[in-house]
Amino acid sequence: MLKKGSEDTNMKVLTVVSHPRKDSLTFEVAEHFVKGLTEAGHEYEILDLHEIGFDPVLKGVDEPDWSVAEQPFSPEVEMEIRRMKEHDALALIFPLWWWHLPAMLKGYIDRVWNNGFAYGANHLHHQHVLWIGLAGVSKEQMKKRNYDEMITHLLNVGIADYCGVSNSKVEFLYETLDSHPNHYEMLLNQAYRLGLNYDKGH
Template sequence: MKILTVVSHPRVQSLTFSVADRFTQGLTDAGHETEVLDLHRSGFNPVLWEPDEPESSSERKIYSPEVETEIERMKQHDALAYIFPVWWHSFPAILKGYIDRVWNNGFAYGSHKLHHKKVLWIGMASAPKEHYEKYEYDKMMTHHLNIGIAGFCGVSNSKVEILYDTLDSRPETFDKLLMQAYHLGLFYDNDLKTVAQ
């Protein structure tokens, strides 16, 4: 399977990129192909201007060259993975802008839906799991990403994985997070649930 892995973090020397490296190694070891899109280093502009404003009156309008390039990139892959730090119990603005601009009307929703078989959202959270469960941040994120975004765009096989305690500096915690990331890649095929729960 060909999987597009989109990574969002301003620093290459970050846990987010370490997780992305281990995740993609797991994909490769499982026999998948993957392309990594680094939103920051690619220079992607997350601000939606008029050329990329969704147009509901046409079946498939032509968007800006930058967005058309990313749409074509998505079309070349069977499945998707998004790796990001959890900020304000959501993903970074650059990834929100990517979704706004690229998952656009006539391609991702409306007259056409995404063709991708699966999507996996991997978020790095500084707080412990108990904190997320206490305030139901985990449920909020899961509903938003699996149903509000992926499900709305036709991807029924979607899962959110939150890696907790990312500010814990102990080597054993770091190793555990990287092992989780590796296994998410290695078992990408059989580690996803449908949004219809």
């Protein structure tokens, strides 16, 4: 459902959320993020990949065909491509599993950010991409083996820039396994501020 901000300005932000549970911290982060978007005057749509039953497995019909500039895809992928085209910018909110995107979100990118739409003959038209990754570890643990740099490079350069979006930013919410109320509040405030300052931090 498309939600309108308080004023007719700024961007329509497709907010893709990948977590199997609605009562997860990931979804709380998403709710606070879009609250910030709304207060900043943006519009948004939350796309819950699990709720729509998105199939992350790429099958032959959606395999990139490098011999053509544009190609038809499965109805499910074509629908998601249309959804992306209706928005000016993107946000992806997800837990960090094995130092990477969850399989559901990776499969969404595999299938939807496809040849002739996101790369190849055409590229994504979106002004910004924001990746919000929830990490169970601390900032120091992430930096110890340069996981933060590797993940940031993969998402900003390997995916977003390859698809034509140079304004891409990765934000980590750390120590998400710490259930202390004050820490949760800090993480949710961080998410809210990322929404409120969405078009200022890129």
